[in-house]
Amino acid sequence: MFAYKGDVLHTPTPDRFEVFEDGYVVVDDEGTVIDVVSSLPKAYADADLTIVDRSGCLIIPGFNDLHVHAPQYPLAGLGFDYELLDWLEKYTFPAESKYADLAMADHWYRRFITAMWSAGTLRFSAFATLHNESTLRLMELCQQSGLKPVVGKVNMDRNAPDYLVESTQASLAGTEELIRKSRETTPDVGFIVTPRFVPSTTEALMEGLGELVERYRLPVQSHLDESRDEIAWVRELHPDVPSYAEVYERYGLMPRNRTIMAHCVWLTDRERDVLREREVWLTHCAQSNLDLSSGIMPVRRNLDAGLKVCVASDVAGSHEPDMNRHIVMSVEASKAKTFEAGCERDRPLRLSEAFHMATKVPGSFFGKVGSFEPGYEFDALVVREDESPLDLSPQERLERFIYTGDDRDIKERYVSGRLIPQPFEDER
Amino acid sequence: MFAYKGDVLHTPTPDRFEVFEDGYVVVDDEGTVIDVVSSLPKAYADADLTIVDRSGCLIIPGFNDLHVHAPQYPLAGLGFDYELLDWLEKYTFPAESKYADLAMADHWYRRFITAMWSAGTLRFSAFATLHNESTLRLMELCQQSGLKPVVGKVNMDRNAPDYLVESTQASLAGTEELIRKSRETTPDVGFIVTPRFVPSTTEALMEGLGELVERYRLPVQSHLDESRDEIAWVRELHPDVPSYAEVYERYGLMPRNRTIMAHCVWLTDRERDVLREREVWLTHCAQSNLDLSSGIMPVRRNLDAGLKVCVASDVAGSHEPDMNRHIVMSVEASKAKTFEAGCERDRPLRLSEAFHMATKVPGSFFGKVGSFEPGYEFDALVVREDESPLDLSPQERLERFIYTGDDRDIKERYVSGRLIPQPFEDER
The missing domain is CATH 3.20.20.140 (Metal-dependent hydrolases)
Incomplete structure (x- = not known):
């Protein structure tokens, strides 16, 4: 089991971003989301859980x-x-x-x-x-x-x-x-x-x-x-x-x-x-x-x-x-x-x-893709932290990424819980 | 005197791109454009002329x-x-x-x-x-x-x-x-x-x-x-x-x-x-x-x-x-x-x-800026060559740069004939 730690945002409904600042997406070994939480409940502390720490980064659906x-x-x-x-x-x-x-x-x-x-x-x-x-x-x-x-x-x-x-x-x-x-x-x-x-x-x-x-x-x-x-x-x-x-x-x-x-x-x-x-x-x-x-x-x-x-x-x-x-x-x-x-x-x-x-x-x-609700596949992007003169909320940092970001801002990509490296790089 | 060699494009008038495929922008020592030509006339061969070869690249106004x-x-x-x-x-x-x-x-x-x-x-x-x-x-x-x-x-x-x-x-x-x-x-x-x-x-x-x-x-x-x-x-x-x-x-x-x-x-x-x-x-x-x-x-x-x-x-x-x-x-x-x-x-x-x-x-x-007509300051971008499965004209390559390019595609920047390196880099 894995817990991806960072500023987690997704849109279970279209009307607003659901935000977990310094939160966690808990994912099972098959790559399915079990939970998305603001802090890890006690139950997880006892489980065999690997923390993937991406603090300061945004974690959003792919x-x-x-x-x-x-x-x-x-x-x-x-x-x-x-x-x-x-x-x-x-x-x-x-x-x-x-x-x-x-x-x-x-x-x-x-x-x-x-x-x-x-x-x-x-x-x-x-x-x-x-x-x-x-x-x-x-x-x-x-x-x-x-x-x-x-x-x-x-x-x-x-x-x-x-x-x-x-x-x-x-x-x-x-x-x-x-x-x-x-x-x-x-x-x-x-x-x-x-x-x-x-x-x-x-x-x-x-x-x-x-x-x-x-x-x-x-x-x-x-x-x-x-x-x-x-x-x-x-x-x-x-x-x-x-x-x-x-x-x-x-x-x-x-x-x-x-x-x-x-x-x-x-x-x-x-x-x-x-x-x-x-x-x-x-x-x-x-x-x-x-x-x-x-x-x-x-x-x-x-x-x-x-x-x-x-x-x-x-x-x-x-x-x-x-x-x-x-x-x-x-x-x-x-x-x-x-x-x-x-x-x-x-x-x-x-x-x-x-x-x-x-x-x-x-x-x-x-299928169940594109959100971090329980039961969804963990398809995710990790977006790097961004320096700012203003004290920005996670949602404002996501806005900045959407409006101004490019491939250089995406640090990691996961499909069904699996980290996907750059394709075909080793053949070059 | 300098001759910048490459695929030169500019817009003296708005109705069309003027294109010099494998052409030259001839620039004096003060950074002023003397001429833009498809091939170098004999007169220039005798002059004290440095060729700056950017063949395969686009040369466009900044x-x-x-x-x-x-x-x-x-x-x-x-x-x-x-x-x-x-x-x-x-x-x-x-x-x-x-x-x-x-x-x-x-x-x-x-x-x-x-x-x-x-x-x-x-x-x-x-x-x-x-x-x-x-x-x-x-x-x-x-x-x-x-x-x-x-x-x-x-x-x-x-x-x-x-x-x-x-x-x-x-x-x-x-x-x-x-x-x-x-x-x-x-x-x-x-x-x-x-x-x-x-x-x-x-x-x-x-x-x-x-x-x-x-x-x-x-x-x-x-x-x-x-x-x-x-x-x-x-x-x-x-x-x-x-x-x-x-x-x-x-x-x-x-x-x-x-x-x-x-x-x-x-x-x-x-x-x-x-x-x-x-x-x-x-x-x-x-x-x-x-x-x-x-x-x-x-x-x-x-x-x-x-x-x-x-x-x-x-x-x-x-x-x-x-x-x-x-x-x-x-x-x-x-x-x-x-x-x-x-x-x-x-x-x-x-x-x-x-x-x-x-x-x-x-x-x-x-002043006289933004074109390569004689008398203009040589403010220019050198845009890198682009691989394509089609045989593209210089104008089509410029279109591709305008629509899809970013800072990574600009190889060089000149202001009034002077090559401008990345600012403040040496202070980092």
């Missing part, structure tokens, strides 16, 4: 990022004078095509995983590319790293350049093969079914993927209502389906409480009902939505509608993986919506809410 | 930040669930009061200057506090660092807490003393007259400061039209003056082509006319204006009105000093304004424009 494109990491920051569909054609598709080369994929996927580790993103849901070998390699590298993401081969069989498209059959067969192989070789890295988005997948492909989802009881991730041009395109492609969201639903690609839909900037109320009923995780990618001029999700409205909204990076529709910066951007975008559109007046997102949306809400996709 | 609060640097990121006036009371004023202690000021001003150096901000216009000794110390430390900012003692004689206010006479006398002392001891660090903002300064103080501005031919910096509550307050205090801007003008605090006005989020057309006529630099602090829920400046409208608009940090109304991030935030805020308020449709700020607003426009406050 970040969970439910929307990231692993192959796009080296493009981050390119092409933001374009909007979504042009940007895909000009930057994303050419870059993704290079992952046909396994050695190239191996090199850049190592860098991607290291970037996630650096940023304190301990679990994530990643799009790979359509290439089977390099997608399996990404999963194997994740397994080596100690991080616990899910990863999907991207399915595309229409409306993509010749160099980045598969036949329906090849796409389905490759997917099923990866599902099986990864079950053998990457026990901590799950497979997630990943149709790129409706315009990239024929009805036959969506139908086949829906069958795989059911047969293997898999989760699904895709894009929904990101930009207005994209929505108009989906309407043209599927005039018979009443909404974009319902296209996924129709083909079995919205399994209840196992689905992630990225962006959801322009949801209709009808779609809100679908997403709530299906218990979908919506990923709010505020930085990406500004970078690509897509819009700003009305977060408050979605929260009030009872939807599960997460903060996510969408690297490389956005320019950086760091979840602390995405927490900040979510708050800033919410403020912009308040005073520009006037639609959220008086209730911009508060910091504790955005933190909750980057830890506990997306963590729940992986 | 950043100039016309609005930053030096004492607030250690607060960056605190209190952004508050709006401006509450945030001033709760965080800013208590923190600034601590600069009465010279040793404390010395410590934190060194860290502030190092942060500016790290971020590649080679010139800036800083608010200090109202404390005379520590303000002089800030100027002396800047002089030691090799950076070339202007600095002002903050004037406040009303509407401030007891612990952070001076009498009108003390404020004026202290200002004049600092003007004289700094002229003797800090030749590269100018003094700038710095009334905090209208609500903090009585008419007598503004009048006295206006006389100093005229007598010593000094520049002025202050705040204007940042938040709606502040504007309402100014209207109450000066019901006889038709606009906030005209209060400064009335008291001689808007000398032509020597004035910086921070924020200007809520300008009226009448104020636009005043600022254009006075040739004022407007600082657009997009991150601060979102963090403190102040609003978003209609940048396009101000540019179209012929105003000089800069990108600035406003640390610590914002959370970070890095000008590359403020360039990005200006672009993002402009996009938000486009699709939320609809008022800038079709013309969000482009990257070259925002870069121009962080280099050449604010540089012009200091």
Whole structure:
């Protein structure tokens, strides 16, 4: 049994940070949180307890990022004078095509995983590319790293350049093969079914993927209502389906409480009902939505509608993986919506809410993750102490880390109670 | 004579980057740019020319930040669930009061200057506090660092807490003393007259400061039209003056082509006319204006009105000093304004424009600074080469640096042709 000592903060509920100054997270040998306390009760003194003393540091849940494109990491920051569909054609598709080369994929996927580790993103849901070998390699590298993401081969069989498209059959067969192989070789890295988005997948492909989802009881991730041009395109492609969201639903690609839909900037109320009923995780990618001029999700409205909204990076529709910066951007975008559109007046997102949306809400996709309540896995970041001329509370020091910190401020990362060193360092 | 070799980029005009791939900036022994060329003409081969080979790196103008609060640097990121006036009371004023202690000021001003150096901000216009000794110390430390900012003692004689206010006479006398002392001891660090903002300064103080501005031919910096509550307050205090801007003008605090006005989020057309006529630099602090829920400046409208608009940090109304991030935030805020308020449709700020607003426009406050045109001072950053799976142009590499880079990517900093090492490192 271990007791991690430091200034412990988490958000069991979104309305406020729960703070244990000079407190302890007590964790069992399997890495499960038993208790979080301000001082150690007598009972623990008698137990076989190792104190891990991080006094003066913050101990917070690790970040969970439910929307990231692993192959796009080296493009981050390119092409933001374009909007979504042009940007895909000009930057994303050419870059993704290079992952046909396994050695190239191996090199850049190592860098991607290291970037996630650096940023304190301990679990994530990643799009790979359509290439089977390099997608399996990404999963194997994740397994080596100690991080616990899910990863999907991207399915595309229409409306993509010749160099980045598969036949329906090849796409389905490759997917099923990866599902099986990864079950053998990457026990901590799950497979997630990943149709790129409706315009990239024929009805036959969506139908086949829906069958795989059911047969293997898999989760699904895709894009929904990101930009207005994209929505108009989906309407043209599927005039018979009443909404974009319902296209996924129709083909079995919205399994209840196992689905992630990225962006959801322009949801209709009808779609809100679908997403709530299906218990979908919506990923709010505020930085990406500004970078690509897509819009700003009305977060408050979605929260009030009872939807599960997460903060996510969408690297490389956005320019950086760091979840602390995405927490900040979510708050800033919410403020912009308040005073520009006037639609959220008086209730911009508060910091504790955005933190909750980057830890506990997306963590729940992986089970009991993203909080230090009893029964949760001990996924944690140890953030170094910070000098200040003011006498700051732990919560103010956490604010400083979220707004100004970077990878240099994170001293340690734990996944399920296990200390995770920098991946691939010993190979350099 | 020196020729700095690398991928040279700058923005003589806002509409595009001028690029010299594998080019040269030729600089004379006084640090003035003679020429920027794609290959060295024969004439130079015969001259006494030292090649400084930075092949594979980007060579760009240094950043100039016309609005930053030096004492607030250690607060960056605190209190952004508050709006401006509450945030001033709760965080800013208590923190600034601590600069009465010279040793404390010395410590934190060194860290502030190092942060500016790290971020590649080679010139800036800083608010200090109202404390005379520590303000002089800030100027002396800047002089030691090799950076070339202007600095002002903050004037406040009303509407401030007891612990952070001076009498009108003390404020004026202290200002004049600092003007004289700094002229003797800090030749590269100018003094700038710095009334905090209208609500903090009585008419007598503004009048006295206006006389100093005229007598010593000094520049002025202050705040204007940042938040709606502040504007309402100014209207109450000066019901006889038709606009906030005209209060400064009335008291001689808007000398032509020597004035910086921070924020200007809520300008009226009448104020636009005043600022254009006075040739004022407007600082657009997009991150601060979102963090403190102040609003978003209609940048396009101000540019179209012929105003000089800069990108600035406003640390610590914002959370970070890095000008590359403020360039990005200006672009993002402009996009938000486009699709939320609809008022800038079709013309969000482009990257070259925002870069121009962080280099050449604010540089012009200091003379010929912020560009590599002949006659400009060689203020430059050398940005390290970046590995990529794509074959990127120099402009795309610059985009990557602006969006994703940090201090670790800046290899060298030059001011007026002089290489500036990390300040105060040898004292540690």
